Each structure stands twice: as structure tokens, then as C-alpha cells.
Amino acid sequence: xxxxxxxxxxxxxxxxxxxxPEALERRAQDDLAGGRYREAIEGFKQLLKLExxxxxxxxxxxxxxxxxRHLTAKDMLKEALAIWExxxxxxxxxxxxxxxxxxxxxxxxxxxxxxxLAQGVEVPPEQRNRLHSLLGAAYLAGEDGVAERLxxxxxxxxxxESARAALTAYCAGDDPALQTALAAIPFRSPYRDWVQILKAxxxxxxxxxxxxxxxxxxxDESAFCHLRQAAQLAxxxxxxxxxxxxxxxxxxxxxxCALRGWTQxxxxxxxxxxxxxPEPRPETLLRLMYRNRQTLGENxxxxxxxxxxxxxxxxxxxxxxxxxxPPLSAEETLLVAAWSAESREDLGEEQKHWGSxxxxxxxxxxxGDDKSQCKLRIALALRRCDQLGKILLHTTPSANPKDLDxxxxxxxxxxxxxxxxxxxxxxxxxxxxxxxxxxKDVRRLLSKACGRWPEDxxxxxxxxxxxxxxxxxxxxxxxxxxxxxxxSINSGVRERLVQAHLxxxxxxxxxxxxxxxxxxxxxxGEWARSTPARDQLDLTSGLxxxxxxxxxxxxxxxxxxxxxxxxxxxxxxxxxxxxxxNLSLQQLFKRMEVEMPRxxxxxxxxxxxxxxxxxLDGGGRMTxxxxxxxxxxxxxxxxxxxxxxxxxxACDTLRRCGLHETRLIAAKAALKRWRGEPxxxxxxxxxxxxxxxxxxxxxxxxxxxxxxxxxxKEGDTRTAMRIEQILADLNPFPFGPMHFASPPSDGPxxxxxxxxxxxxxxxxxxxxxxxxxxxxxxxxxxxxxxMARQQGDDAVAEALGSFLDMFGGFAGEGAIPPVPPHPPGxxxxxxxxxxxxxxxxxxxxxxxxxxxxxxxx
Amino acid sequence: MSDPYLILxxxxxxxxxxxxxxxxxxxxxxxxxxxxxRFEALRQAYxxxxxxxxxxxxxxxxxxxxxxxxxxxxxxxxGEPGRPDPALFAALLRGDD
Numbered sequence: 001x002x003x004x005x006x007x008x009x010x011x012x013x014x015x016x017x018x019x020x021p022e023a024l025e026r027r028a029q030d031d032l033a034g035g036r037y038r039e040a041i042e043g044f045k046q047l048l049k050l051e052x053x054x055x056x057x058x059x060x061x062x063x064x065x066x067x068x069r070h071l072t073a074k075d076m077l078k079e080a081l082a083i084w085e086x087x088x089x090x091x092x093x094x095x096x097x098x099x100x101x102x103x104x105x106x107x108x109x110x111x112x113x114x115x116x117l118a119q120g121v122e123v124p125p126e127q128r129n130r131l132h133s134l135l136g137a138a139y140l141a142g143e144d145g146v147a148e149r150l151x152x153x154x155x156x157x158x159x160x161e162s163a164r165a166a167l168t169a170y171c172a173g174d175d176p177a178l179q180t181a182l183a184a185i186p187f188r189s190p191y192r193d194w195v196q197i198l199k200a201x202x203x204x205x206x207x208x209x210x211x212x213x214x215x216x217x218x219x220d221e222s223a224f225c226h227l228r229q230a231a232q233l234a235x236x237x238x239x240x241x242x243x244x245x246x247x248x249x250x251x252x253x254x255x256x257c258a259l260r261g262w263t264q265x266x267x268x269x270x271x272x273x274x275x276x277x278p279e280p281r282p283e284t285l286l287r288l289m290y291r292n293r294q295t296l297g298e299n300x301x302x303x304x305x306x307x308x309x310x311x312x313x314x315x316x317x318x319x320x321x322x323x324x325x326p327p328l329s330a331e332e333t334l335l336v337a338a339w340s341a342e343s344r345e346d347l348g349e350e351q352k353h354w355g356s357x358x359x360x361x362x363x364x365x366x367x368g369d370d371k372s373q374c375k376l377r378i379a380l381a382l383r384r385c386d387q388l389g390k391i392l393l394h395t396t397p398s399a400n401p402k403d404l405d406x407x408x409x410x411x412x413x414x415x416x417x418x419x420x421x422x423x424x425x426x427x428x429x430x431x432x433x434x435x436x437x438x439x440k441d442v443r444r445l446l447s448k449a450c451g452r453w454p455e456d457x458x459x460x461x462x463x464x465x466x467x468x469x470x471x472x473x474x475x476x477x478x479x480x481x482x483x484x485x486x487x488s489i490n491s492g493v494r495e496r497l498v499q500a501h502l503x504x505x506x507x508x509x510x511x512x513x514x515x516x517x518x519x520x521x522x523x524x525g526e527w528a529r530s531t532p533a534r535d536q537l538d539l540t541s542g543l544x545x546x547x548x549x550x551x552x553x554x555x556x557x558x559x560x561x562x563x564x565x566x567x568x569x570x571x572x573x574x575x576x577x578x579x580x581x582n583l584s585l586q587q588l589f590k591r592m593e594v595e596m597p598r599x600x601x602x603x604x605x606x607x608x609x610x611x612x613x614x615x616l617d618g619g620g621r622m623t624x625x626x627x628x629x630x631x632x633x634x635x636x637x638x639x640x641x642x643x644x645x646x647x648x649x650a651c652d653t654l655r656r657c658g659l660h661e662t663r664l665i666a667a668k669a670a671l672k673r674w675r676g677e678p679x680x681x682x683x684x685x686x687x688x689x690x691x692x693x694x695x696x697x698x699x700x701x702x703x704x705x706x707x708x709x710x711x712x713k714e715g716d717t718r719t720a721m722r723i724e725q726i727l728a729d730l731n732p733f734p735f736g737p738m739h740f741a742s743p744p745s746d747g748p749x750x751x752x753x754x755x756x757x758x759x760x761x762x763x764x765x766x767x768x769x770x771x772x773x774x775x776x777x778x779x780x781x782x783x784x785x786x787m788a789r790q791q792g793d794d795a796v797a798e799a800l801g802s803f804l805d806m807f808g809g810f811a812g813e814g815a816i817p818p819v820p821p822h823p824p825g826x827x828x829x830x831x832x833x834x835x836x837x838x839x840x841x842x843x844x845x846x847x848x849x850x851x852x853x854x855x856x857x
Numbered sequence: 858m859s860d861p862y863l864i865l866x867x868x869x870x871x872x873x874x875x876x877x878x879x880x881x882x883x884x885x886x887x888x889x890x891x892x893x894x895r896f897e898a899l900r901q902a903y904x905x906x907x908x909x910x911x912x913x914x915x916x917x918x919x920x921x922x923x924x925x926x927x928x929x930x931x932x933x934x935x936g937e938p939g940r941p942d943p944a945l946f947a948a949l950l951r952g953d954d
Binding site for chain 2: 102105106108137138140141142167168170171173201204205209223224226227230237238239242248249250251252254255258259260261262263265266268269270273282285288289292295296297300303304307308310335339342343373376377380381384419422
């Protein structure tokens with residue numbers, strides 16, 4: 001026992017001597033239950049000195065067993081054995097524990113176990129099988145003494161030969177012999193777990209899952225547990241396996257490595273890697289790679305090793321020298337610099353670096369041997385920034401050719417001279433230029449792409465979209481036909497084709513060529529499959545008839561509207577079709593001899609709103625005439641018949657259409673049914689003050705504030721954020737009571753500086769009124785006016801505020817000069833809604849200097 | 858393992874056909890229902906190396922460090938699954954690890 005342990009034990013002993021036996025027993029039992037075996041042993045030993053009670057002896061035996069197992073786990077085998085012996089000395093009535101036998105066998109003291117058994121040592125029945133398994137394992141491990149000392153009919157001996165034969169057959173790779181040997185071992189044998197393990201090992205290469213299942217049958221307390229664990233290790237996926245063998249025993253690791261087919265070279269390299277720790281530094285790994293460059297491959301080590309230099313570049317270049325590698329070449333330097341720029345996520349830098357790398361390769365290309373490889377490298381380098389930033393996919397071209405998107409687009413275009421076979425690059429560029437309506441560039445690229453891939457669907461579709469964009473409907477129709485000839489079930493193109501013909505037909509109507517328009521419609525009719533598309537064609541055809549001959553066209557259109565369900569929805573569909581032909585609604589309804597219809601019911605209202613949504617989703621506009629027509633038509637709609645979600649969707653559609661009055665009616669109807677519901681409060685407020693929310697009443701602001709609270713409580717973040725935004729725009733008092741700001745923080749509000757106060761006064765009253773309110777003398781007012789002209793109101797606020805701060809500022813809220821009364825009969829001055837740019841944000845010029853401003857006073 | 862060449866078990870000089878063949882063999886051996894992780898790794902590796910342009914892109918732009926498995930597999934690839942020798946069995950049967 002170490003000095004420390006002795007001191008600890010003696011302290012515990014002296015403390016426990018003062019305890020009553022009951023308290024001592026309680027403490028010893030607690031120690032035993034808590035796994036503090038050393039303390040438990042001390043406690044029970046003291047108790048046994050007081051009285052040889054059998055319960056205490058039994059408890060002491062348990063404490064000894066626990067302590068011995070603990071020491072065994074720590075590989076302190078001799079110490080553990082001493083503890084087991086102490087346990088055995090407690091008396092003959094203490095049953096022999098198989099763990100003691102396991103330890104003896106592990107120490108190679110088979111004869112001791114057998115002697116104990118021969119002496120008739122008492123073993124509990126439930127532990128007898130385990131003891132036999134332990135002896136079987138010892139026998140398989142080569143302990144011949146087991147067979148010599150046990151009776152010939154003992155199962156350990158009886159099945160031992162077959163078990164050994166199975167091992168020999170397995171190691172020799174003789175599966176039939178293995179099968180035979182395993183079959184000779186009965187189920188109820190000490191070698192039962194051994195059979196499972198060998199079966200699992202044999203199945204492992206072909207069916208790891210089955211092997212895992214077989215191994216799972218071997219329990220933790222089995223004599224073959226170590227073997228099972230090693231076999232299970234071999235079943236782990238590679239990364240887990242590497243992590244596991246780091247912490248496992250050498251023999252288990254070697255066993256598992258052998259099962260996985262690890263060679264000695266692999267094991268040696270693994271051990272070298274393992275010595276570097278779990279997270280080796282890049283320079284350390286680089287050195288390891290160069291040390292093993294013979295086996296890893298010189299080229300591979302060089303190329304992959306460069307990746308380590310990105311961390312800490314350019315200082316990391318010296319790691320190469322430390323690893324015994326040659327310094328970076330010019331190309332490698334540019335490449336690592338580009339990677340390093342990527343790691344900083346600065347697209348501008350990346351564009352420059354990849355450009356430099358590509359230019360270097362271009363220079364090399366003139367003299368290099370592997371031209372095609374080099375060309376492709378150049379192209380890829382030039383496309384890299386677009387690949388990273390997805391610029392061409394989403395950006396609209398900016399006006400300035402020096403802007404990053406333009407520079408990247410230029411690089412990508414240049415890449416096509418080096419690699420003209422990349423279809424996606426053409427498509428990306430075409431999409432980018434189409435967004436910027438640079439159709440000349442689009443056509444240039446399209447002609448090249450179509451030349452290369454005349455039957456490519458994506459190229460043809462890009463061509464079709466461009467034709468539609470540029471109003472070349474005839475060309476669009478031809479292209480759509482070509483696409484459909486290649487892909488007859490392409491419904492999107494079919495739809496686009498119909499739309500292209502329809503658009504062309506409308507164009508002809510506007511030009512006054514109904515004959516040509518009809519021709520287009522007939523062509524469109526050949527492709528139209530869906531009912532809405534057919535309805536559109538019929539409507540357009542009917543409208544052409546109406547234009548040509550109102551008497552013939554009107555009944556035709558009335559029938560059509562009836563077919564569309566009549567009501568407002570049907571008329572709206574007709575109205576939208578008429579607008580597409582530049583027909584005013586008034587004209588249309590007059591020619592048709594129909595009255596402006598109203599909503600006929602709930603279904604008609606929902607259909608009308610759905611039609612409007614479809615129109616807006618398709619990029620349609622809402623003309624003033626149509627808006628005014630709909631305002632009247634929807635005024636007396638049955639809003640109360642809609643559900644909550646239908647009303648919310650309706651309000652949203654009306655918002656998109658700019659039909660504020662109708663939206664207000666709908667929102668108010670909803671609020672009657674769902675009082676204070678935040679989305680409807682918001683719709684009602686926005687619809688009531690569509691253009692100038694600043695004109696709102698305090699009552700409306702309060703209602704909105706209540707709606708905000710409720711939205712927050714109900715977790716309606718979207719509505720809460722929208723209301724917050726409105727209130728933030730409305731609140732002209734940044735340091736006033738923030739009723740509606742985000743949840744208030746504890747503690748007093750921060751003090752208001754003079755600058756902030758003056759800024760507020762100027763913002764609220766305007767400069768002139770503010771100067772009067774502050775009682776400034778006329779010459780100062782003049783100077784401040786000049787200052788405001790030259791540097792803006794902010795500079796004036798800054799100068800005045802700083803001056804006030806210097807002389808104590810406003811003494812309190814009450815000290816802020818009163819706002820002058822509104823002119824009689826006039827409106828109060830309107831607060832400015834937009835916040836000016838932060839003063840602190842801009843660079844201070846000489847004129848902003850506080851001391852210069854003081855001269856004003 | 859992160860190196861797609863090692864995942865597919867092909868050399869760096871492999872062409873499109875070799876890579877596709879290796880991929881098809883790989884997924885036949887490790888279908889998703891048997892080893893989803895391995896299947897996904899094979900699929901990703903194939904996507905990375907599918908064409909000459911992809912392979913060059915990997916070479917130019919992939920900055921991931923080789924991991925321990927890459928190094929081990931490259932320097933000393935795993936052989937056929939083996940059978941440990943009886944001495945190792947004996948040690949583990951004795952509990953001697």
C-alpha cells in the first residue's frame with residue numbers, strides 16, 4: 001500500500017472507530033453499493049472484529065470480489081489475485097468465484113484451478129457452466145493440463161478435441177473440416193460460444209451482418225468475450241475501426257487487423273500515424289507523407305501535399321523545406337494562392353487569383369506539350385468563380401463592366417475559347433444575358449450553342465425562351481415544334497408553344513390583321529391540350545369576332561363566359577383576355593351588351609380570387625380600369641362566407657392587386673368574426689393607409705400595437721415582423737417610449753445625448769423651427785443655414801448637439817425646448833419618416849471637427 | 858476515406874469507361890440496402906470523377922486533406938480478409954490483450 005493510501009486508510013479507520021456498529025455497517029454497505037470497495041473492505045473488517053457475523057463476512061467477500069475485479073481491469077493481476085486469496089481465507093462457506101478461476105487461468109495457473117476443483121470447492125450452480133467455459137478456453141489456449149486433470153467424461157475434455165480441431169481448420173482455411181468439427185460440438189457444451197465465434201469469423205468476409213448477429217449471441221460474461229470483442233472490432237466501418245484500434249489492446253487490434261486483411265506495412269504506417277495523435281497539424285502530416293513518398297507515390301504526395309499549405313499560406317511554404325520537398329513552382333504558387341483566396345471567401349480576390357493562374361497556364365500553353373489538358377485547365381480556372389458564387393445563375397448583369405459579375409462573365413466567356421464543348425457554360429451565360437436583356441449577346445451564344453448541339457433540349461428551350469422574350473413568336477413556334485418532335489410529352493413546351501402562338505395572334509390583332517391572328521390561333525389549337533389553354537384560345541377567337549362583327553361576336557362570348565362558369569370569375573377571364581388585345585373593358589362590355597356583373601356567391605368569389613392570383617403569378621399587371629371595375633364588382637362580396645384561411649388569402653391577393661378599399665372591407669369583415677386577429681388587423685391598417693401610413697390615428701396605432709403583442713404571443717412571426725416594420729417606420733421618437741419595439745430590456749433607458757435631442761428636434765420640426773425653438777441668435781442661424789446647405793442637417797445637429805453636451809446638455813426631458821404650437825387651422829408639421837444616414841457611419845471631414853463648429857457660436 | 862480514386866479502386870490514369878465499370882461493380886457489391894454509407898461514398902466518388910472535365914476539376918479545386926484511410930489505402934492497401942494465427946487466438950482466449 002502506498003503512503004498516500006495508508007494515510008487515507010488510517011484516517012478512515014480512526015474516523016470509523018468512533019462510529020456505532022450500525023452507522024459503520026450503513027457506511028460500509030453504502031461503500032459497497034457505490035463501488036468503493038477499498039473503503040467497504042475496511043468497514044466490514046472492522047465490523048468483523050466486533051462480531052463474526054456471517055452477513056458481514058458475506059458482504060466482505062463481495063467487497064473483495066469487487067476490488068479484485070477492479071484491479072484485474074487495471075491489469076494489476078497479482079494484486080487482484082492477493083485480494084481473491086483474502087476472500088477465500090474468509091471461510092469455507094464463502095463460495096468459489098469463477099472470476100478467481102479466470103484470473104488464475106489468465107496467470108497460467110491452471111493447476112491451481114484444477115486443484116481447487118479437485119478439493120471440492122463449492123461453486124454456485126449458476127456459475128458452474130462459466131467455470132467450465134473458462135477451462136475450455138484455457139484448454140483451447142494450449143493448457144494441456146486441463147485435459148490431464150479433469151475426468152475423461154468432463155465436457156471440457158469430451159468436446160475439447162473437436163473445439164481444437166475447429167480452430168486448426170479455421171486457421172488453415174479448411175472450411176469443410178471446420179464445419180465437421182463444429183458439428184461435433186453439441187449445443188450444451190462449454191464451447192458453445194466458441195462455436196458461435198468461429199461461425200461468425202467464417203461468415204465475416206461474405207456476410208458481415210450475419211457475423212455480427214452470431215457474435216451478438218456471445219455474452220459479456222462469457223469466457224470467450226475477449227475474442228468476441230476483437231472479432232466485433234473487425235466489423236466496424238473503416239473510420240470507426242481506426243478510432244477503435246487506437247484505444248484497444250495490441251492483440252485485439254492485431255487480431256482485427258488480420259481479419260480485415262491488413263498487411264504489416266499497413267500496420268506499420270498506421271502505428272506511425274497513430275503516434276501523431278488524433279488531430280495532427282498540417283505540417284506534421286506533410287512530413288509524414290514525404291517520409292512515405294516511396295509507397296504513397298512521389299507525384300501524389302506532391303499534389304495532395306500542396307493542400308496542406310492553404311492553411312497559413314504564404315508562411316506555410318517553409319513546411320515544404322522542413323519536409324525535404326522542393327519549393328513551390330510558379331504554377332503551384334499561383335494555385336495555392338487561389339485556394340488560399342477561396343478559403344477567405346472573397347469572390348473578388350478569387351476572381352483575380354484564378355485569372356492569374358489561368359493567364360500563367362495560357363503562357364505555358366504556347367510552349368507546353370499536353371495542350372488539350374492545359375486548355376481544359378485554363379477553362380476550368382476561368383469558370384471557377386462563377387462555379388463558386390453562382391453569379392451567372394442568379395445575377396442580373398450590372399451596368400458597369402468593371403463590376404464583379406461582369407468581370408466573372410467575361411472570364412467565363414473567355415473560357416469558351418479554351419473549352420468550347422461545355423454546354424452548361426453556354427446556358428449559364430445565355431441565362432445571365434437574358435436577365436439583362438442583352439439579346440445581342442444571347443443570340444451570339446445561342447447560334448454557337450445551336451450549332452454544336454442542334455438537338456439538345458436545354459439549348460432548344462433556351463432558344464425558345466429567347467425567341468419569346470424578343471417577341472419573335474413565329475420563331476418560337478417553330479422551335480417549340482422542333483422540341484416537341486424530339487420530346488412529344490414535353491407539356492411545358494407545348495404550353496409555351498400555345499402561349500407563343502397566342503401572343504403572336506394578339507400581336508396581329510393589335511396590328512389590325514385578324515386574318516393572320518386566326519391563323520395563329522388555329523396553329524395554337526393544334527397544340528393546346530389543357531382546358532384553360534383551350535378556353536384562352538376560344539376567348540381570343542371570340543374577341544376577334546367581336547371586333548370584326550359585334551352582333552356575331554357578342555352571343556358567342558356570352559356563351560363562352562357561361563361555359564367558364566359565368567359570374568364575376570367568367571367575366572374577369574374575358575376581361576383579362578380583352579385587355580391582352582388592348583380592348584378597354586367599357587368597350588368590351590358595351591359591344592357585348594352586358595352589364596358589369598357582381599359576385600354571384602361564395603364559389604364565384606373564390607374563383608375570381610384564384611383567377612386574379614393566376615394572372616399575377618404569370619407576371620400579369622392590374623390596369624387602372626380593371627382595378628376600378630373589380631373594386632365595384634367585389635364591393636358587396638360575401639366575405640362572411642369565407643373561412644379564416646380563405647379570407648387571409650383573399651386579403652393577400654387584394655393587396656397584390658392594389659385593391660385597398662376592397663381589402664379593407666374584407667379585413668373588417670374578418671375582424672368582426674375573429675376579433676383582434678393580427679393578420680387581419682395588419683391588412684386593415686395597410687389597406688386604410690395604403691400610401692401614407694403617417695396619417696394614421698393613434699387609435700389605429702394602438703390597435704396595431706395590440707395585434708403585434710398578440711402575434712408575438714401566438715408565435716406568428718411573419719405578421720409580427722411586418723407590424724414591427726410598420727411601427728418602426730412610424731415611430732419618429734427613437735428615444736421616446738418604445739411601446740412597440742422588440743421586447744423591452746430591463747433597466748433604465750440610456751441617457752439621451754444633446755446630438756440625439758437636437759437631431760430629433762430638427763427631424764420633427766425642420767431646421768428653421770428648430771433653430772427658433774432653441775432661441776438661436778440670427779447670425780448663428782445664418783451660419784447654420786449655410787452649414788446645412790453645404791453639409792446637410794446632420795452636420796448642424798452634430799454641431800449643436802455637441803455644443804449642448806459640452807455645456808451640460810438638456811437638464812432633463814422637461815428641459816427640451818417646447819415644440820411651438822401648430823399654426824392656427826393648419827396641420828401639424830409632418831415628421832420625416834426616413835432615417836438619415838448614421839452620422840457615425842461616414843468619414844469625418846475637417847469641417848466636421850467639433851472645435852471648428854464651436855466657432856459658430 | 859475521401860479519395861474518390863481509392864473509393865472506386867481505380868488508378869489516377871483511369872478513363873471514363875474504367876471509372877464507370879468500377880462504379881457499377883462497386884454498387885453491385887454494396888447496394889444501398891446492404892451498406893448505405895458505402896453506396897453513397899461510391900456514388901459521390903463516381904460523380905466526382907465521371908468525366909475528364911470532372912477529374913480535372915477535382916484535381917484543380919479539391920483542397921481537402923488526405924485522411925488516414927487515404928494514406929493507408931494508398932501506401933499499403935488492404936489485402937484479402939485474413940485469418941489470425943493460432944497464437945493470437947490463444948492470447949485472447951487467455952484474456953491476455
